[in-house]
Amino acid sequence: MRSSWEDLGGLALARQFPPAGPDVAARIDRIGPVQSQTARSPFLALAARFPGTTRDEVTAAYEDGTIVRGSTIRGTVHTSTSGSFSHLGAVTAVGQRTLWDRLLRLEQSRVDDLWLATEAFASTWRTTDELQEHLHRWLIEHEGRDDITTQQVGRYLAFGHGGLVRRPVNGDWAGQGAPEYIHLPGTGAIEDAVELHLRSHGPASRHDVAWWSGLGLRVVDAALVALEARVGLVSTEGPDGRTYVDLPDAPEPRTVEGVRLLPEFDALMCAYDPAGRVRFAEAPHLARLWTGANGLVLPPLLVDGRITGYWRAAGTARRRPLEVVWFARTRRPRKGELDEPVAALEAVLDISVTDLTITREA
Template sequence: MALIPAALTSTQRNAVARLRLAAQGLLPRIPAATLPVPAATPADVVAALGMMQAQDLPQACWGVGVRLPGAGLGAIHAALADGSVIRCWGARGTLMLIDPRLHGALLAVTAQRMNAKMAGTRAQEDITEAEIKRLAEVARERCAGTGATRAELLRAFEDSGSSIEGQRGYHLIVAVSLRGVIVQGPMEPGSETRQLFMAAGSWLPDGGQPPDAGEALATLVRGYFESHGPATVADCAWWLGLPLTPVRAAVAALDPVLGSTELGGTTYLFADQHRERWEQPPGARSVLALPGFDEFLLGYRDRSVALPEEHSQVVTPGKNGIFLRTVAAGGQIVGTWELAGAGTARAGRFVPFGPEPGEGRARQIAARIEEYLRFRNG
């Protein structure tokens, strides 16, 4: 199977993109593929997707909010405070919002590979396995109960004899997190970007214990295709940060649980209950003001069904890993949006890829951006 699927027709691209909207819970009247009814809480949204990229926490919070009409930022912060949603390092070496019940499965599948990728950096920082093991116990103790701020955790590392100079402290926190000892939970008092670190053993429903790696991979792969499909094996492998071979094997073992179809010579897998939607994919009139780093784009290795290649560098200027906020209309990314001003004077502005939209479409886009501004104040 090619890593990048062959070119699809316009009709096929639109069908795939709009089915992804439905699978991801981006069409309010249609439940996400993994939910029996529309999401009612932030935990429902995250559980439906399994995990959501979240190195930029405010953007990730809107990623939940855009799938939960009427919710405010306070509702997402409350979910982090009660542990129904957590944030941790997971796939691809980045932070994710995840369903806490998947924490053990995620680390069982991805931690070994992430640790291997970080080995060179740890060697440069003189971080040894013995030090990580020692600091895991320091973190477990310091983050028990009410948790610890990043500064408090680093101070505990330093007090135990470890250097936290430069980026060393950050790499130590990641290393300990990948051991399953700590996760990020409630917001630090007065902050919208920083969270407390909590001891996984007491904060997570299963104590953070990893399951069998094979069962964990099957759970994550099935969840990915049901919540992100139609998608390819290459998309799923990229999402998890894994080679193609184990993902292909997991897909083969799941047959016939998932639905599949071949487009442009490539197999797309999806939630079987979406099979009947191919004839009339939903979401043709949908308009969304999405956050940067949203799963609708970042959940796939190949994003061309929703974002034509000629516009990709507008969304990721300089190819530096930063994804701008986007506007999706009928499943197609038609431009970016940005904020200007502060406080009550804050406003949004749509930046189209092509000509300015007509009056009706412009009103729809403005209304979606206004929903974000209300979310920020809620």
């Protein structure tokens, strides 16, 4: 059986726009980890999928620890349930090891030794500066040197361990305030993370799983074999000739009618290999949204289950204008269709939209 991009997109939309769970943690559990180096992204992801979610609800879930935020897969910040976090950590320990080895060039110790020492040091909340100082002390004690070449590299290695979760020291969870970190103990397995990916984003090719996780293809293949033995997987050939695998109890495909305002780095883009993102958007539109020069992503506009533009609510004031931009030769979003998405945006960011404009981009 051969699947089209529309088939694959419909099956993925069923995971990404499921029935609402009873609370924020249940909703995050259903849609999977949310990329969060932009702090407001989890708030926006929940509002787009579960309109009516409020800023206070999401903040409370962070505060009580039912959802957590940390640098995990691909070395990027993600928000997940506390239960899923250890699976992401297991992936991070494998996927980021080569990078750590290359940056640290350890001769008398192992990266695992540093990670264990960092976990012990971060058994209580630690600031970025404290973690960085700990890294320098550890290098001097165990390697007899401290030659981290740049401040940026040193700061990343100080807090980039996949077992640390963060919270804001000042400001709130939707802002970009300074963080502090603590180790969250847990055990996880790579195949559990692959199962999480399929449950949240499937069907997926091995390339999709590798891109999302930061793992090499051989590691992904081994995890898929282990998962096949445990739960049994179903597969189909995609329009690109790749094999797409899924869980046997996958939900039926669905359409998502109307307009949704997605966050930067939304899963409809970031959960898939770049070549596989065309299940949701045209390749030229994806290139417009993702600026390779600085790694920034414009917040996508979703219309009838397709990414057809972007939006922006510039500034930090509580009252601000909203601009919605749609790409030429796609369906223009009607102003009335934006009533619910705008209300969802206002509720989850605690802002008031003062003016709405809809613009076409050639």
